[in-house]
Amino acid sequence: MRSMKIIVIGATGTIGSEVVRALAMNKHDVVRASRNGDVRVNLDDPATIRAMLEKVRDVNAVISCAGNAAFRPFADLTDADYELGLRSKLMGQVCLARMAKDHLRDGGSITLTTGVLAMHPMQGSASISMVNAGLEGFVRAAALEMPRKIRINAVSPPWVKETMVKFGMDPASGLAAATVAKAYVAVVEGSHQGKILDPGRLDG
Amino acid sequence: MRSMKIIVIGATGTIGSEVVRALAMNKHDVVRASRNGDVRVNLDDPATIRAMLEKVRDVNAVISCAGNAAFRPFADLTDADYELGLRSKLMGQVCLARMAKDHLRDGGSITLTTGVLAMHPMQGSASISMVNAGLEGFVRAAALEMPRKIRINAVSPPWVKETMVKFGMDPASGLAAATVAKAYVAVVEGSHQGKILDPGRLDG
Numbered sequence: 151m152r153s154m155k156i157i158v159i160g161a162t163g164t165i166g167s168e169v170v171r172a173l174a175m176n177k178h179d180v181v182r183a184s185r186n187g188d189v190r191v192n193l194d195d196p197a198t199i200r201a202m203l204e205k206v207r208d209v210n211a212v213i214s215c216a217g218n219a220a221f222r223p224f225a226d227l228t229d230a231d232y233e234l235g236l237r238s239k240l241m242g243q244v245c246l247a248r249m250a251k252d253h254l255r256d257g258g259s260i261t262l263t264t265g266v267l268a269m270h271p272m273q274g275s276a277s278i279s280m281v282n283a284g285l286e287g288f289v290r291a292a293a294l295e296m297p298r299k300i301r302i303n304a305v306s307p308p309w310v311k312e313t314m315v316k317f318g319m320d321p322a323s324g325l326a327a328a329t330v331a332k333a334y335v336a337v338v339e340g341s342h343q344g345k346i347l348d349p350g351r352l353d354g
Numbered sequence: 355m356r357s358m359k360i361i362v363i364g365a366t367g368t369i370g371s372e373v374v375r376a377l378a379m380n381k382h383d384v385v386r387a388s389r390n391g392d393v394r395v396n397l398d399d400p401a402t403i404r405a406m407l408e409k410v411r412d413v414n415a416v417i418s419c420a421g422n423a424a425f426r427p428f429a430d431l432t433d434a435d436y437e438l439g440l441r442s443k444l445m446g447q448v449c450l451a452r453m454a455k456d457h458l459r460d461g462g463s464i465t466l467t468t469g470v471l472a473m474h475p476m477q478g479s480a481s482i483s484m485v486n487a488g489l490e491g492f493v494r495a496a497a498l499e500m501p502r503k504i505r506i507n508a509v510s511p512p513w514v515k516e517t518m519v520k521f522g523m524d525p526a527s528g529l530a531a532a533t534v535a536k537a538y539v540a541v542v543e544g545s546h547q548g549k550i551l552d553p554g555r556l557d558g
Contacts, residue, residue: 224499232448236440244436244484271495279495280448280488287487291475295428 155179155209156338157202159191159246160216164312165263168331169215176335181206184216193217193242196249203253211259211338212250214243219278227277235281239263244288251300259301261337262289264346266308282306286346293344303342305333308350325350359383359413360542361406363395363450364420368516369467372535373419380539385410388420397421397446400453407457415463415542416454418447423482431481439485443467448492455504463505465541466493468550470512486510490550497548507546509537512554529554 156173160166161182173180183189183202191202193216203209217239220231243262250260267275268282289304296302311324333349336342360377364370365386377384387393387406395406397420407413421443424435447466454464471479472486493508500506515528537553540546 224496225501227452232445236445240484240488241436241440248431267495268491269494271491271498273498276492276495276499280444280492283491283494284444284484284488287472287475288480288484290473290487291471291480291483292428294475294477295480297429 153177153179154211154338155181156211156213157181157183157189157206157209159183159193159212159214160263161187163215164310164316164327165307165330165334166215168327169213169334172328172331172335173338176339178338181209193246194238196242196245199242199246199249203249208255209253209258210255211261212246212254213261213334213338214246215263215334217242217263219281221274221278223274224276232277232280235277239278240281240284240288243285247288247292247302251296251302254298254300256298257300258298259303259338261334262302262304264289264304264306266306266348268306268346289346290344296343301341301343303337303345303347305330305337305347305349307333308348357381357383358415358542359385360415360417361385361387361393361410361413363387363397363416363418364467365391367419368514368520368531369511369534369538370419372531373417373538376532376535376539377542380543382542385413397450398442400446400449403446403450403453407453412459413457413462414459415465416450416458417465417538417542418450419467419538421446421467423485425478425482427478428480436481436484439481443482444485444488444492447489451492451496451506455500455506458502458504461503461505463507463542465538466506466508468493468508468510470510470552472510472550493550494548500547505545505547507541507549507551509534509541509551509553511537512552 183191219235219239264282267279271279309324311321314321314324330349387395423439423443468486475483513528515525518525518528534553
């Protein structure tokens with residue numbers, strides 16, 4: 151596998167930090183981007199995405215492990231809750247894809263993060279399920295029109311053990327962040343196009 | 355089948371007018387709502403949705419056959435194009451569902467419109483596929499939390515013959531609007547919950 155220059159957005163997060171670690175182990179040149187890191191980016195603010203892509207050059211791939219959305223009972227979700235998910239996790243990542251397609255090197259790749267709630271909702275997930283499913287629809291469609299052999303895909307993590315512990319849930323049914331990270335590496339090093347990857351089924 | 359009072363939004367449109375016709379044939383009391391009709395509503399403007407629901411009382415079901423989104427090559431889609439789909443077809447219908455759940459009679463139903471591009475994209479559909487898929491994610495999730503036995507579902511029309519003719523396309527592969535309308539009637543009169551119905555597979 152040739153070494154690639156890869157930006158990871160959300161590099162300090164639960165999943166992002168494991169993605170950084172896994173990519174580095176495969177000898178890739180990893181640029182860590184986050185809201186407070188050396189390379190600053192906030193997916194909610196398109197100007198910071200553009201500034202990042204203009205600052206970091208000759209990039210092969212960009213991975214987003216970022217984006218927020220509100221998890222609340224349907225009856226309690228406010229306009230602002232919906233707006234958060236639309237602006238951050240959905241359009242923040244869509245904006246990244248729109249800009250990255252013009253900045254990445256030929257044959258580069260864009261990998262976004264959706265989540266299991268897109269197709270398997272639970273009580274409280276109306277906004278998140280909407281945002282995740284919308285992002286998956288976008289990825290499938292945008293893949294048909296990517297220029298210069300650029301690829302676009304999404305990873306759809308299940309519940310992550312570390313996140314479940316943080317929320318006081320039983321982590322038994324979750325997947326470790328380090329295992330989830332393998333899906334991102336597989337997509338970046340692979341030839342997937344327009345795919346939504348389930349990290350729990352990489353070997354399945 | 356008992357007669358129901360049903361609001362149809364987009365009642366003058368290609369699909370909506372056939373839905374109105376089909377519901378009336380089954381002896382339902384149909385309230386026709388549209389941007390310029392007797393009962394005025396514009397899905398892009400939440401205030402008009404609230405006003406409609408406060409004006410028309412004792413409603414069993416609401417059906418949306420409305421909502422806009424932009425169909426353009428991915429490279430040409432602007433921020434405003436994405437914004438149109440998010441505000442109109444996605445959040446317009448989400449807003450309708452949020453409000454209707456508090457206004458409909460017990461056991462009532464909400465039926466929204468998504469479309470085949472959610473799962474089967476084509477060139478030019480990045481924004482529409484995102485919006486339709488997002489709406490489907492919302493419907494699946496919101497169904498888990500509907501109060502008072504209210505149901506929520508979506509119909510996902512394929513290409514409609516009448517629309518294809520309007521666009522100068524060969525309508526051979528399309529489904530007639532009157533056939534599509536049968537799916538809305540089936541959902542409103544049925545017991546579906548959180549389902550996305552394909553009008554081409556009703557008998558399948």
